[in-house]
Amino acid sequence: MDSGRAYTYLQPLALGGSQSRIDRLYVKRDVLEETFEWDIQAVGINTDHRMVTMRITTADAPTVGHGREGLKLMAEATEVARLEQTGQWNPNHNVQTLWMANKLRIGNKTRERVKIVVKNSRGNG
Structure with missing residues (x-):
C-alpha cells in the first residue's frame, strides 16, 4: 500500500x-x-x-515463522467461511464462538509473551 x-x-x-x-x-x-x-x-x-x-x-x-498459530488461524478462517456459507445457526459453534475462542487464545499468548519480556527487561532472564 x-x-x-x-x-x-x-x-x-x-x-x-x-x-x-x-x-x-x-x-x-x-x-x-x-x-x-x-x-x-x-x-x-x-x-x-x-x-x-x-x-x-x-x-x-x-x-519467527507462522508455525502452529498460523495454521490454527487458517483453519478458523476456513471454518468461518463454511459456517457463513451454510447459513445454519448453532449456538455452540458459530462465527461468534470461534471469534471468542480466538480472542481468548490471543490474550493468553499475549500474557505469556509479556511475562517473558518483562522478566528479560529486568535482567532476570
Whole structure:
C-alpha cells in the first residue's frame, strides 16, 4: 500500500458512495520507525469495513515463522467461511464462538509473551 489516503469503509455507489477512515492504528513516533507493511484489507467475515493491519518489530527481534498459530488461524478462517456459507445457526459453534475462542487464545499468548519480556527487561532472564 502506498502512503496515500486510503479508506476502511467504502459504501456502494448505489447507496451514496461515501468513504470513511474509521479504523486507525496509533503508535508513538519512536515506535513508528519499527513498523512496516501497513495495509487495509478485507477480513474473513461478512462486514462493510476493512481491517487496518501493520507489522512491528525491532532490529534484535528473533525471526519467527507462522508455525502452529498460523495454521490454527487458517483453519478458523476456513471454518468461518463454511459456517457463513451454510447459513445454519448453532449456538455452540458459530462465527461468534470461534471469534471468542480466538480472542481468548490471543490474550493468553499475549500474557505469556509479556511475562517473558518483562522478566528479560529486568535482567532476570
